[in-house]
Amino acid sequence: xxxxxxxxxxxxxxxxxxxxxxxxxxxxxxxxxxxxxxxxxxxxxxxxxxxxxxxxxxxxxxxxxxxxxxxxxxxxxxxxxxxxxxxxxxxxxxxxxxxxxxxxxxxxxxxxxxxxxxxxxxxxxxxxxxxxxxxxxxxxxxxxxxxxxxxxxxxxxxxxxxxxxxxxxxxxxxxxxxxxxxxxxxxxxxxxxxxxxxxxxxxxxxxxxxxxxxxxxxxxxxxxxxxxxxxxxxxxxxx
Amino acid sequence: xxxxxxxxxxxxxxxxxxxxxxxxxxxxxxxxxxxxxxxxxxxxxxxxxxxxxxxxxxxxxxxxxxxxxxxxxxxxxxxxxxxxxxxxxxxxxxxxxxxxxxxxxxxxxxxxxxxxxxxxxxxxxxxxxxxxxxxxxxxxxxxxxxxxxxxxxxxxxxxxxxxxxxxxxxxxxxxxxxxxxxxxxxxxxxxxxxxxxxxxxxxxxxxxxxxxxxxxxxxxxxxxxxxxxxxxxxxxxxx
Numbered sequence: 001x002x003x004x005x006x007x008x009x010x011x012x013x014x015x016x017x018x019x020x021x022x023x024x025x026x027x028x029x030x031x032x033x034x035x036x037x038x039x040x041x042x043x044x045x046x047x048x049x050x051x052x053x054x055x056x057x058x059x060x061x062x063x064x065x066x067x068x069x070x071x072x073x074x075x076x077x078x079x080x081x082x083x084x085x086x087x088x089x090x091x092x093x094x095x096x097x098x099x100x101x102x103x104x105x106x107x108x109x110x111x112x113x114x115x116x117x118x119x120x121x122x123x124x125x126x127x128x129x130x131x132x133x134x135x136x137x138x139x140x141x142x143x144x145x146x147x148x149x150x151x152x153x154x155x156x157x158x159x160x161x162x163x164x165x166x167x168x169x170x171x172x173x174x175x176x177x178x179x180x181x182x183x184x185x186x187x188x189x190x191x192x193x194x195x196x197x198x199x200x201x202x203x204x205x206x207x208x209x210x211x212x213x214x215x216x217x218x219x220x221x222x223x224x225x226x227x228x229x230x231x232x233x234x235x236x237x238x239x
Numbered sequence: 240x241x242x243x244x245x246x247x248x249x250x251x252x253x254x255x256x257x258x259x260x261x262x263x264x265x266x267x268x269x270x271x272x273x274x275x276x277x278x279x280x281x282x283x284x285x286x287x288x289x290x291x292x293x294x295x296x297x298x299x300x301x302x303x304x305x306x307x308x309x310x311x312x313x314x315x316x317x318x319x320x321x322x323x324x325x326x327x328x329x330x331x332x333x334x335x336x337x338x339x340x341x342x343x344x345x346x347x348x349x350x351x352x353x354x355x356x357x358x359x360x361x362x363x364x365x366x367x368x369x370x371x372x373x374x375x376x377x378x379x380x381x382x383x384x385x386x387x388x389x390x391x392x393x394x395x396x397x398x399x400x401x402x403x404x405x406x407x408x409x410x411x412x413x414x415x416x417x418x419x420x421x422x423x424x425x426x427x428x429x430x431x432x433x434x435x436x437x438x439x440x441x442x443x444x445x446x447x448x449x450x451x452x453x454x455x456x457x458x459x460x461x462x463x464x465x466x467x468x469x470x471x472x473x474x475x476x477x478x
Binding site: 004035050052079 | 240242243246247248249250251274275276286287288289290291292293294295315317318320321322327328329331333
């Protein structure tokens with residue numbers, strides 16, 4: 001047990017990279033710090049892990065404190081451990097990223113924390129290594145949203161296909177062909193017609209869909225087992 | 240700065256999930272503990288992160304201590320933070336996984352640490368949450384090896400196509416069709432003919448290949464940008 005006795009205890013923080021979508025652009029929830037260190041600068045929302053708290057619980061707590069939301073998509077991203085990343089004291093930070101539907105969230109809680117939704121393309125320089133955290137989270141979101149239907153977490157429960165397309169365009173910063181997108185997304189069988197129309201739609205083509213929750217678990221299962229399709233995947237990759 | 244003063248410092252460990260391939264099966268490097276806690280039981284190789292040590296440096300140190308090897312494939316996997324995962328004291332553990340060519344490594348260093356290569360299918364019950372670490376590392380290896388040519392890290396520099404096939408079969412625990420595998424892997428343009436033959440091959444078809452390092456970076460670049468191919472990827476996923 002000597003090793004336990006002789007080893008250093010280290011501060012462990014947890015930082016949340018919170019993505020939101022407002023129907024047009026991808027945004028990040030950031031706080032303008034009214035506390036030290038780095039008073040007045042922009043940062044992710046974070047906090048220290050408590051002695052009797054699991055990591056996932058700490059992430060849930062921090063996310064709830066800032067947004068008033070629970071049960072959001074929340075996934076561990078990466079642990080950042082450079083010795084001097086925090087100038088006050090050696091602190092290791094576990095990064096979690098989360099996907100939030102901006103409309104769902106409580107503006108009063110945001111204001112209380114001096115937090116704002118900032119368009120991803122206009123995010124200012126953040127403190128410490130928070131820029132690296134955001135870069136990595138965006139990469140992870142892009143990879144995940146290509147293989148899993150997690151993008152839906154960013155949408156209201158009922159959405160139109162153009163809204164869904166805008167979401168994918170925002171995530172990947174690309175323009176997609178309207179007809180191809182429609183055809184391919186309908187072919188996945190993941191969308192359920194609600195029979196309702198989006199009354200705010202100007203095109204009057206605003207048929208509202210919801211995610212087919214019955215298909216969703218199959219899809220997950222399929223994708224979790226996608227490595228079994230290795231030969232086909234390999235064939236898909238051009239030389 | 241109150242939050243710094245009032246927060247708990249926590250022990251931070253680092254555990255290495257080390258995969259190896261011996262030409263036939265996938266193996267895991269494990270130690271039979273001759274120290275407390277859990278004396279006499281099997282575990283991953285690990286250690287505590289030192290106060291002035293980056294996480295990646297700690298992983299490199301631990302891997303080197305056990306194998307005598309440097310410059311191996313080493314990637315952060317996940318941080319395990321359940322409150323009671325270590326019965327001695329609250330310890331958060333950062334898991335790293337590594338890929339090692341078994342032939343490269345020093346048997347004396349292994350012996351000095353009471354370490355053995357154990358076939359993945361025959362791994363005994365491990366201490367703490369090390370079983371979960373292994374499960375997650377295998378999932379990550381399977382996903383990574385389907386999208387990136389990292390499997391090559393487990394092979395000698397020169398290898399035959401049947402050896403490469405055996406490696407993929409071991410990683411995915413599947414049987415692959417010999418001719419299809421040969422055709423698809425040659426189509427990737429990732430293999431370079433060395434002009435040499437594997438003299439130990441019984442089939443006399445033992446043409447030796449090496450990884451085409453010139454193609455490798457392109458391939459990486461392509462795959463890092465694979466989200467740009469979202470529409471094609473989506474089309475590839477069956478409903």
